[in-house]
Amino acid sequence: MKSGSSLPAPRKGKRVLLLAAGLLCGALGFSGLAGAEGPADDRWWGPGEDRTWPEVLDYPNANGILRTLITGGPVQTKGHPFFEPMGPNGRACISCHQPADAMSLAVETIQERWRVTNGTDPIFAAYDGSNCPVLPQGEAASHSMLLEHGLFRIERPWPITEYEGRAVTPDFTIEVVRDPHGCNSGVQYGPENGRISVYRRPRPLANLKYLLAVGFAYDPKQGLTLPRDPDTGEYLSGNLMSDNRAVNLRLQMEDAASTHGEMIDRLSPAAIQAITAFNLSVFTAQQVGAHGTALDSLGATGGPATLRDSEAGALGSIGVPVFSEFAVWETIAPEEAARLSPEQLEWRRSVARGARVFRDKTFLITDSAGINSPMGFGNPVRNSCVFCHNMTRMGNDVAPGQVDLGTTTLPFADPLPDFPLFRITCTGDPHPHYGRVILTYDPGFALTSGRCADVGKITLQSLRGLSARAPYFANGSAKDLEGVVDYYERRYNIGYTAQERQDLINLMSAL
Amino acid sequence: MRHLIALAAASLPVMSASAAQAADNQRFIACPIYRDADAGAKSGCWLVTDPATGQQWDVSQSPYKPDWNYAVLVEGTAADTAERPCGAPVLDPVRTSRLETQCLRHMLPAEGYPGRPFVRPARNISPLSNPPAPPPGPYSERAFTLFFELDRSFVVYQYGDYLLDQAAHWIRATNPRRLVVTGYAASEPETVSGQVIAERPEMAQQRAEVVALSLSRLFPDMEIETHAVTGAQVNDHPDADGIPGQSQRRVEITALF
Numbered sequence: 001m002k003s004g005s006s007l008p009a010p011r012k013g014k015r016v017l018l019l020a021a022g023l024l025c026g027a028l029g030f031s032g033l034a035g036a037e038g039p040a041d042d043r044w045w046g047p048g049e050d051r052t053w054p055e056v057l058d059y060p061n062a063n064g065i066l067r068t069l070i071t072g073g074p075v076q077t078k079g080h081p082f083f084e085p086m087g088p089n090g091r092a093c094i095s096c097h098q099p100a101d102a103m104s105l106a107v108e109t110i111q112e113r114w115r116v117t118n119g120t121d122p123i124f125a126a127y128d129g130s131n132c133p134v135l136p137q138g139e140a141a142s143h144s145m146l147l148e149h150g151l152f153r154i155e156r157p158w159p160i161t162e163y164e165g166r167a168v169t170p171d172f173t174i175e176v177v178r179d180p181h182g183c184n185s186g187v188q189y190g191p192e193n194g195r196i197s198v199y200r201r202p203r204p205l206a207n208l209k210y211l212l213a214v215g216f217a218y219d220p221k222q223g224l225t226l227p228r229d230p231d232t233g234e235y236l237s238g239n240l241m242s243d244n245r246a247v248n249l250r251l252q253m254e255d256a257a258s259t260h261g262e263m264i265d266r267l268s269p270a271a272i273q274a275i276t277a278f279n280l281s282v283f284t285a286q287q288v289g290a291h292g293t294a295l296d297s298l299g300a301t302g303g304p305a306t307l308r309d310s311e312a313g314a315l316g317s318i319g320v321p322v323f324s325e326f327a328v329w330e331t332i333a334p335e336e337a338a339r340l341s342p343e344q345l346e347w348r349r350s351v352a353r354g355a356r357v358f359r360d361k362t363f364l365i366t367d368s369a370g371i372n373s374p375m376g377f378g379n380p381v382r383n384s385c386v387f388c389h390n391m392t393r394m395g396n397d398v399a400p401g402q403v404d405l406g407t408t409t410l411p412f413a414d415p416l417p418d419f420p421l422f423r424i425t426c427t428g429d430p431h432p433h434y435g436r437v438i439l440t441y442d443p444g445f446a447l448t449s450g451r452c453a454d455v456g457k458i459t460l461q462s463l464r465g466l467s468a469r470a471p472y473f474a475n476g477s478a479k480d481l482e483g484v485v486d487y488y489e490r491r492y493n494i495g496y497t498a499q500e501r502q503d504l505i506n507l508m509s510a511l
Numbered sequence: 512m513r514h515l516i517a518l519a520a521a522s523l524p525v526m527s528a529s530a531a532q533a534a535d536n537q538r539f540i541a542c543p544i545y546r547d548a549d550a551g552a553k554s555g556c557w558l559v560t561d562p563a564t565g566q567q568w569d570v571s572q573s574p575y576k577p578d579w580n581y582a583v584l585v586e587g588t589a590a591d592t593a594e595r596p597c598g599a600p601v602l603d604p605v606r607t608s609r610l611e612t613q614c615l616r617h618m619l620p621a622e623g624y625p626g627r628p629f630v631r632p633a634r635n636i637s638p639l640s641n642p643p644a645p646p647p648g649p650y651s652e653r654a655f656t657l658f659f660e661l662d663r664s665f666v667v668y669q670y671g672d673y674l675l676d677q678a679a680h681w682i683r684a685t686n687p688r689r690l691v692v693t694g695y696a697a698s699e700p701e702t703v704s705g706q707v708i709a710e711r712p713e714m715a716q717q718r719a720e721v722v723a724l725s726l727s728r729l730f731p732d733m734e735i736e737t738h739a740v741t742g743a744q745v746n747d748h749p750d751a752d753g754i755p756g757q758s759q760r761r762v763e764i765t766a767l768f
Contacts, residue, residue: 217639217676217729224666224728225724228731313640362552374663379577379578381553387552
């Protein structure tokens with residue numbers, strides 16, 4: 001994006017909400033909006049505001065309405081450390097974890113903040129809200145990674161010296177092939193200066209009991225017993241961050257405070273406790289889908305209430321099948337079908353079919369570390385989406401979910417000319433699939449573990465609230481849900497029919 | 512965790528008659544071929560051809576399956592069945608260890624062969640939410656064994672992790688004084704299909720340390736020693752499934768009271 005280039009037209013939050021509400025009035029099984037509590041004109045929650053966060057909070061999006069629930073009663077934001085600025089750049093946790101965006105930050109919201117604040121919102125802070133602090137900060141072009149892809153700069157130390165409490169010597173070298181923004185070269189940045197910059201999406205801070213849940217004591221991808229939480233001694237899920245660099249909520253928030261928040265002091269124990277309690281209380285999911293369809297109608301159990309009320313950590317293959325919340329829509333009784341419009345009926349059926357496709361449509365998975373190596377599944381292995389997205393109701397991985405889908409690494413990644421490009425050379429064993437030399441936009445988990453075999457691995461995340469938080473994948477390379485399905489189609493030559501593709505898109509829009 | 516490294520050639524394990532039936536055991540190196548027999552998730556077929564005899568075998572039942580880009584060391588026994596779900600006689604039990612020799616990847620269509628629907632193997636661990644009942648006593652010194660792919664120290668899913676979990680389950684119930692973890696490497700060179708193969712001697716220690724790390728996470732306060740033994744010999748542990756080479760590539764966990 002060039003400086004001064006136009007951004008898309010502003011979003012009409014209130015109008016969208018009213019339109020959605022109007023559609024809902026005719027929808028069978030409409031479970032009600034919390035419109036009075038979810039102020040559409042105030043969908044942005046700024047740091048330091050004095051507001052009441054209600055127990056039910058609804059926001060419209062292009063596919064319907066997202067609902068966010070909190071347990072434990074309403075929260076007053078004034079004085080709460082999740083909402084108060086933590087450092088000189090004025091950001092709080094809420095800056096990048098917005099309820100309208102499923103507790104992440106949609107690129108549409110980012111663009112709107114640029115327009116509304118003329119680029120002065122704290123999310124555009126030079127440290128990581130610009131492509132690089134050395135760039136002129138008043139220009140949109142200096143924030144193009146955030147404005148165009150929804151990506152914040154993540155600075156990682158190099159070389160890695162420690163992982164999981166053990167000394168580490170990386171078994172690869174890293175060189176910079178291309179540095180379009182200046183944060184991987186020069187006198188301050190780059191591997192030679194101990195600072196590698198990659199660009200990633202903020203992860204949703206919601207439904208965390210699922211991301212923290214541990215199903216088994218072993219990590220099949222590492223061939224080891226799970227590591228223990230340094231604070232509690234419990235097993236760690238390994239599913240919190242895209243590169244697993246912070247293994248529990250305390251470490252995640254300390255990492256975020258010192259980097260994104262540029263906080264100089266450490267978070268106090270009381271602040272950590274308050275933020276943790278709030279984080280664990282938040283559940284979010286799409287509540288209303290297309291055509292005003294309440295996702296918990298006609299016996300379906302979509303929406304965040306089911307997430308809030310269910311046990312976390314179950315493997316779908318041996319319990320409740322993944323996304324079977326919509327299975328009842330496979331066979332809607334004629335008398336109920338007659339009360340729906342043709343579009344409402346077909347959309348429900350499509351969502352239910354999409355869940356079937358997600359679980360049952362198998363394809364050959366090839367050359368994907370974390371799947372095809374080293375566990376013994378073979379390369380290739382035939383399976384479906386739920387091979388990895390296997391946790392009941394959430395679709396994250398019950399095991400630590402570090403997998404290389406190729407979204408960040410050549411030859412599988414889409415061309416990303418405005419991303420830095422790194423050349424990895426394995427100095428020990430070659431990578432099991434890429435060989436000794438690898439070109440990548442983001443080494444991912446390897447920047448945490450120091451292992452060449454982990455280059456390109458990114459932790460699977462929740463599939464909930466997708467309609468509210470485009471773009472997708474850790475590097476934002478899929479602009480929309482269509483882009484997600486189409487990436488998988490290209491990557492694994494799946495052969496989805498047009499109907500299957502649309503059913504999957506409709507399913508994901510309903511999560 | 513204490514690391515008491517004792518490198519020594521081992522000659523202690525005993526080879527029984529069942530493990531010594533070399534005539535029934537196939538052992539060769541080959542490039543794997545994938546047959547896309549689609550009987551659902553994890554249903555594909557792996558085929559290999561013994562270069563000495565030209566006999567093609569179905570090796571799909573290996574707990575660690577091939578990578579179609581690399582040669583494999585095949586070790587197994589002809590199954591007592593006339594069924595050919597993948598189009599070739601079946602080796603079962605069987606192991607396929609990935610080697611570094613590159614192969615031309617090749618995939619066959621199903622060609623009418625049904626493959627096998629995936630069946631959860633007997634060796635799979637229980638979720639933490641459903642722990643098995645404590646093992647019955649009395650308890651005394653006991654050893655547990657895990658097995659590995661050739662020249663690798665990775666604890667394989669639904670094989671090695673199950674054996675480790677069995678050990679952990681017993682150790683948790685018995686609370687021994689300390690654990691001794693001994694890694695073995697089959698480091699004596701052997702010629703297979705005209706190629707000399709041997710495990711790196713350091714694999715013995717590497718295996719011991721990997722298992723010790725897992726045990727230290729399972730039992731953070733327990734004293735754990737590691738030992739390494741090269742020149743591992745064949746034994747007849749039942750979880751090696753009668754495959755001599757598999758029985759050499761192992762770690763033994765001994766619980767001392």
